[in-house]
Amino acid sequence: MSVKLEKVVETFYENLEQGRITGRKCKQCGAVEFPPVYACNSCGSTDMEWVEISGKAKMYSIVMPAPLSMKPEYKSLGKFAYGEVEIEEGARLNAVVRGMTKKKRKEIMENKKLPVSCHAAIYQRDGYKTVVFDLDEEQ
Ligand SMILES: [Zn+2]
Structure with a gap:
């Protein structure tokens, strides 16, 4: 697993500890990935932000x-x-x-x-x- 992906997974679990279920929203095409991934599955962009689902x-x-x-x-x-x-x-x-x-x-x-x-x-x-x-x- 890449370090960047590990960081994504880590943040996902940290958010869960705070009671927040989060995914990653692609800033380029608007797709929401859940469970969160490092790069958008729809367009491949890595320009993503955390959103609560x-x-x-x-x-x-x-x-x-x-x-x-x-x-x-x-x-x-x-x-x-x-x-x-x-x-x-x-x-x-x-x-x-x-x-x-x-x-x-x-x-x-x-x-x-x-x-x-x-x-x-x-x-x-x-x-x-x-x-x-x-x-x-x-x-
Ligand atoms: Zn995208």
């Missing part, structure tokens, strides 16, 4: 975790799934989405409700904070 997002796909692959540190997440999430600002990422059960997934798939609304939350892992998403209640 709204947290609003949509989940486009749902992958239930395989029970046997469940890592112990994931236990405190409760029910969750993996999925492709697009934040309001436009960036897409693969993320953990809490509050998803097999039953909910079935209902969402049967009623063709994707994408479903969710929002970003700060999750305390062992010794550091990270970002997960919570399924919005009204689906």
Whole structure:
């Protein structure tokens, strides 16, 4: 990992410690990258600034975790799934989405409700904070 990228990652985690979920906005084309990257994925510019994201997002796909692959540190997440999430600002990422059960997934798939609304939350892992998403209640 380059030193510059390390610095970006460091700032991202420092912001999380202060309760702020941040991405990087490209000053050239306006694209917002999340999780933050050093150079814009859309135009390659390195002229980027930190912005707080709204947290609003949509989940486009749902992958239930395989029970046997469940890592112990994931236990405190409760029910969750993996999925492709697009934040309001436009960036897409693969993320953990809490509050998803097999039953909910079935209902969402049967009623063709994707994408479903969710929002970003700060999750305390062992010794550091990270970002997960919570399924919005009204689906
Ligand atoms: Zn750009």
